Structure formats: structure tokens, C-alpha cells
Amino acid sequence: MEKSIDVAALGELLIDFTQNGVSAQGNPLFEANPGGAPANVLAMLRKLGKSAAFVGKVGSDSFGDLLAGTLAAAGIDTRGLRRDGAVRTTLAVVHTLPDGDRDFTFYRRPGADLMLRADELDGALLDACRIFHFGSLSLTDEPCRGATYAAIARARAAGALLSFDPNLREPLWDDLAAAREQIARGLALCDILKIADNELLFMTGERDFDAGAAALRAAWPNLRLVNVTAGAEGSYSYYGSLRVFEPARDLGGVIETTGAGDTFCASVLAFVLDRGLDGLGEGDLRAMLRFANTAAYLVTTKRGALRSMPERAEVEALL
Numbered sequence: 001m002e003k004s005i006d007v008a009a010l011g012e013l014l015i016d017f018t019q020n021g022v023s024a025q026g027n028p029l030f031e032a033n034p035g036g037a038p039a040n041v042l043a044m045l046r047k048l049g050k051s052a053a054f055v056g057k058v059g060s061d062s063f064g065d066l067l068a069g070t071l072a073a074a075g076i077d078t079r080g081l082r083r084d085g086a087v088r089t090t091l092a093v094v095h096t097l098p099d100g101d102r103d104f105t106f107y108r109r110p111g112a113d114l115m116l117r118a119d120e121l122d123g124a125l126l127d128a129c130r131i132f133h134f135g136s137l138s139l140t141d142e143p144c145r146g147a148t149y150a151a152i153a154r155a156r157a158a159g160a161l162l163s164f165d166p167n168l169r170e171p172l173w174d175d176l177a178a179a180r181e182q183i184a185r186g187l188a189l190c191d192i193l194k195i196a197d198n199e200l201l202f203m204t205g206e207r208d209f210d211a212g213a214a215a216l217r218a219a220w221p222n223l224r225l226v227n228v229t230a231g232a233e234g235s236y237s238y239y240g241s242l243r244v245f246e247p248a249r250d251l252g253g254v255i256e257t258t259g260a261g262d263t264f265c266a267s268v269l270a271f272v273l274d275r276g277l278d279g280l281g282e283g284d285l286r287a288m289l290r291f292a293n294t295a296a297y298l299v300t301t302k303r304g305a306l307r308s309m310p311e312r313a314e315v316e317a318l319l
Contacts, residue, residue, distance in 0.1 A: 005077065006273050007045050007163075008129035009038035010055040010151050011138040012113040013071070013081070014090040015063050016258060018303055030093065032063070033258075033304030034070040036113070037135050037167050040259045044266030044295065044309040046075045050273060053125055055080035055151060056138075059089035059112040070306060080122045084112040096256045106172055110141075117143045118150040126154040131192075131269055133163040139182040140172050152189055161277065164190035165265050166199045187220045192272060194265040197230045213238045224277050227268055227289075229261055235293055237285040244282055246289035249297040249318065259305025260296040266309075267292035294318050 016035035023029055042052035054076050058064035060083045067089065071078050090111030095103040108114065116138070126132065132155035138148040156162060164186045173179040183203060187193065193216070197209065206212035209228050217223055217238065226238040234247040271288040295315045302308035 003128055003130045004051070005053045005125065005129040006050040007042065007131045007133055007269055008053040008055060008080070008125060008155065009042050009133040010080075010116075010148055011038035011135050012036040012090060013039045013054065013056045013058055013067050014092055014111070014113060015067070016304065017091065017093045018256065018258060019094070019096050020303060031303060032066070034067050034306040035092070035258070035304065036306070037137070037165065037262050038133060039067075039071065039076070040262035040305045040309070041133055041165075041266045041269070042071075042076050043074045043306045044263050045270060047309045048266065048270040048312055050270055051077070053077035053080055053129065055116075055121065055125065057082040057084055057112050057116040057120070059083065059087055060085045061088055063089035063091070064112065074306070077125070080125050082116060082120050084115045087112045087115050090114075094256075094258060104169060104171065106169070108172065113138070114141050114144045116147045118147045121147060121151055121154070123154055126151055126160075127158040129155055129158075129160050130273065131163055132156070132160045133165070133265075133269065134186070135165045135167040136179065136183050136186060137167060137169060137172060139186065140179075145182070156189075161192060161272070162190040163192040163194070163265070163269055165194045165261065166196075166203070167261070168196075168199045168202060187216065188222065191222065191224045191277065192268070193223050193226045194261065194268060195226070195228055196261060197228065200228055209236050210243065213243075225268075225272070225280075227264075227292075229264055231257075235264065235289050237289055239280050239285060242280070242282055242285060244285040244289060246286060246293055249294045251297070251318075254297075254300045255303055257300050259299045259308065262305060263299045263309060264292040264296040267295045290319060291315060
């Protein structure tokens with residue numbers, strides 16, 4: 001089957017209200033930034049010249065209009081975007097901590113992203129993608145959980161590689177045991193995994209990254225490429241018998257870290273699209289991590305994520 005879409009991603013598309021100073025009265029000001037991890041990944045892929053399609057749902061409201069327009073302006077295929085007339089677009093308030101990390105408060109009970117149904121999926125779009133990417137936020141509740149697994153099955157049957165980013169947001173789960181169960185299902189299905197240090201600890205109990213990655217690969221031998229991000233430390237890649245570490249790029253000027261992991265993830269997927277998953281060597285993995293770390297650093301020097309992804313030329317200039 002001819003593949004006309006490099007990456008299709010399913011999941012949350014929302015407004016991130018990020019801190020942006022204070023008013024004259026001393027009140028915090030929040031900027032309405034289009035966001036959502038899967039959409040952020042697609043936005044960076046477009047910057048890298050890859051075709052991308054989004055699958056998900058927003059409300060029939062002004063924020064939904066903003067998000068739909070933002071995707072279209074970024075060159076992302078919106079055939080898979082649905083609108084909900086009864087449930088509003090999902091919102092998140094992002095509080096920036098002193099170290100640049102974030103604390104999220106979600107307005108999602110319910111939120112439109114959770115309302116995506118399996119019968120609303122565009123089958124032709126899923127058949128046409130080379131890589132299908134998903135996270136765990138679409139697995140927290142029905143009907144979106146069922147839609148996610150239906151999309152995974154359709155894309156896999158059509159020959160797509162599967163990419164998974166657990167993207168754990170503990171406040172969105174009523175039960176962390178359920179979170180662990182759903183993330184485990186995602187791990188059992190994917191070929192390419194991007195997992196953060198806190199998520200590795202959550203799933204394996206291991207603080208040592210090598211031990212944690214080994215535990216994952218032993219439990220889920222389907223994992224062909226495992227990348228562990230460790231924030232300001234850097235990132236690790238595990239492939240076959242290879243283990244590669246690359247330090248983070250840090251030239252100062254970090255504003256906030258929203259979207260850094262998504263930028264990293266997109267850079268890895270672009271590498272896989274160009275190079276494939278067979279016969280990778282240490283040099284391949286090192287180059288992949290260097291590019292991904294540098295791209296992730298650049299997005300932290302701007303506010304927001306979806307509209308703040310770096311150009312390929314910016315990344316290559318630092319490399």
C-alpha cells in the first residue's frame with residue numbers, strides 16, 4: 001500500500017495557558033498557547049519536512065477554532081480532526097517552576113479530546129501513514145481509549161510502525177494502577193518508545209536508566225528502539241546491544257520546558273523515516289540524539305510549543 005502520510009498522531013489537542021508575566025495590578029498573566037503532545041510532535045515533523053496528520057477532537061467553540069486553524073497553518077492534515085458540540089475544548093494551566101519545569105492543572109472532566117469515538121476515525125488516513133504515534137492521555141477514559149486502540153490496530157494492519165510516548169500526567173488518572181496498566185498496553189504494542197526518566201521509574205521501579213531500559217526490553221521484546229530522556233542531563237538510546245548517551249545541549253536562555261520532549265520525539269521519528277529501523281549503528285544513534293537534544297533545547301528558549309518549534313536550519317546551525 002502506498003503511504004502518503006509520514007506520521008499520523010492521535011490524542012489531545014488543547015490550550016496550554018502558560019505564564020507570561022504579571023499585570024499592572026500584580027495578577028499573573030497567562031497566554032493561550034495551542035498545544036497537546038501529539039500535535040506538538042506533528043508540528044516539529046512539519047518543520048523537518050515530513051507530512052503529518054492529526055487524529056482527535058476539539059470543541060465547537062472559539063478555542064476549537066483556534067486549534068483547528070493552528071494545525072492548518074502548520075501544514076498538518078486535519079481530515080482526522082472532529083468537533084464536539086456538547087463538550088468544550090480541553091484546557092491546561094501550566095505553572096512554570098523556578099527550575100523551568102512545569103506543573104499542570106487540567107480542565108478535562110470532561111474535555112472534548114476524551115470524546116473521540118472509534119466510529120469517527122478516518123480509516124483511509126490510518127491506512128496511509130508510515131508511522132502512527134500515540135500517548136497515554138488518550139487512554140485515560142472512554143470513548144477515546146477505545147478509539148485509540150482501534151486506530152492502533154488499523155494502522156498496524158496497514159503496515160505502519162508504532163511510536164509511543166507515555167507522557168504520564170498523574171492528575172488525569174483516578175487510579176495510578178490503571179495508568180500503569182494502560183501504559184503497559186502501549187508498551188506491548190509499539191516499536192519505538194520515547195520515555196522520560198520519571199516514567200521509567202514509574203514503570204520499572206529502577207532509578208538507574210540502564211537497568212530500567214533493560215527491564216522494559218525484557219518485559220516487552222517488541223521494543224526495537226528505546227529512548228530515555230533525562231531532562232537537563234541528556235538522553236539515552238537503546239537498540240539491539242547498543243547503548244548510547246548524549247548530554248543535553250544547554251546554552252542558556254531557557255524560559256520553560258513545555259514541548260521539549262515532543263520536539264525530541266519528533267526528531268527521532270524524522271530520523272527513523274529517513275534511516276529506517278534496521279541495522280542502526282552507534283554513529284546513527286549518536287547523531288539522532290545530538291539532533292534531538294539540540295532541537296529540544298531550542299524549544300525551551302521560547303514560550304509554548306506547537307507554534308514555537310525550531311526550524312531545521314536553527315538546529316543544524318547549533319550542531
